[in-house]
Amino acid sequence: MFQEEIQxxxxxxxxxxxxKIEELVRExxxxxxxxxxxxxxxxxxxxxxIGQEFKASKLWVPEVLLAARNMHRGIEIxxxxxxxxxxxxxxxxxxxxxxxDIHDIxxxxxxxxxxxxxYQVIDLGIDVPQERFLEAIDKERPDIVGLSALLxxxxxxxxxxxxxxxxxxxxxxxxxxxxxxxxxxxxxxIAADGYGEDAIRAVELADQLLMSKGMI
Ligand code: B12
Numbered sequence: 001m002f003q004e005e006i007q008x009x010x011x012x013x014x015x016x017x018x019x020k021i022e023e024l025v026r027e028x029x030x031x032x033x034x035x036x037x038x039x040x041x042x043x044x045x046x047x048x049x050i051g052q053e054f055k056a057s058k059l060w061v062p063e064v065l066l067a068a069r070n071m072h073r074g075i076e077i078x079x080x081x082x083x084x085x086x087x088x089x090x091x092x093x094x095x096x097x098x099x100x101d102i103h104d105i106x107x108x109x110x111x112x113x114x115x116x117x118x119y120q121v122i123d124l125g126i127d128v129p130q131e132r133f134l135e136a137i138d139k140e141r142p143d144i145v146g147l148s149a150l151l152x153x154x155x156x157x158x159x160x161x162x163x164x165x166x167x168x169x170x171x172x173x174x175x176x177x178x179x180x181x182x183x184x185x186x187x188x189x190i191a192a193d194g195y196g197e198d199a200i201r202a203v204e205l206a207d208q209l210l211m212s213k214g215m216i
Contacts, residue, residue, distance in 0.1 A: 001037060028042065072108070082112055092143050097126040098148070114203060122142065141173075146178070147192075162190045176205050
């Protein structure tokens with residue numbers, strides 16, 4: 001995508017009127033731009049600029065909230081395109097954003113990609129405490145659990161959840177983690193089964209883990 005096009009996504013994310021982002025995403029779908037490009041370069045690219053401006057205090061929380069609302073709407077419009085290659089259920093995937101953290105755009109993208117790849121997804125939402133993960137794992141018996149965190153402080157909560165799962169289950173699910181501050185090194189340190197830098201990698205990772213269990 002050209003810089004000017006990414007700029008249009010940026011402007012649409014900043015726009016109080018929600019129809020701007022709706023029109024823009026539809027325009028690009030009609031122009032046959034790949035849905036993955038619209039997502040990764042348009043929407044996520046523009047959100048990256050918002051993130052930098054937020055960090056530099058050029059934007060404030062209400063403006064970022066507005067961008068998040070617009071981003072959700074853009075993703076909603078793109079969803080049918082991204083889910084076009086639907087395949088039968090591969091396994092159960094349970095995901096949540098950990099305690100203390102309310103960021104959910106990335107988590108929702110992971111959910112969308114996992115659904116599109118054929119996983120049955122259980123979404124625990126945001127600000128999910130360790131006990132809630134354990135209860136849900138007990139009830140749902142997922143094959144894979146995903147943890148999302150966007151704050152350096154809540155990354156530490158991931159460590160607690162990852163530690164508690166094998167302690168509570170004799171055949172524990174595989175655990176994958178992700179979110180902007182998370183790294184492969186951190187995932188190794190806390191003994192998660194895998195780290196995914198984006199939603200596409202989340203699917204690859206889940207497939208690999210199930211393959212190693214002989215499930216697919
Ligand atoms: C939007 C946003 C918000 C919105 C969130 C709205 C929402 N519904 O999510 C609002 C305004 C509410 C918000 C609040 C805050 N935010 Co904020 N926010 C952002 C921002 C700009 C974008 C995040 C985003 O959605 N990115 C786009 C998505 C698609 O990317 P992603 O989440 O990384 O997800 C991808 C991958 O990481 C991966 N992934 C994600 N989860 C998972 C899970 C698994 C299992 C796998 C495999 C992969 C995976 O796949 C995703 C898709 O590709 C970031 C800046 C940034 N650069 O990240 C700051 C940022 C995360 N926020 C920040 C801060 C400080 C805050 C606040 C503390 C601000 C405040 N003073 O109140 C609060 C915290 C609230 C809380 N308790 O959680 C800081 C964090 C700094 C730090 N190091 O901890 C950042 C980095 C901004 C900054 N540079 O300062 N924020």
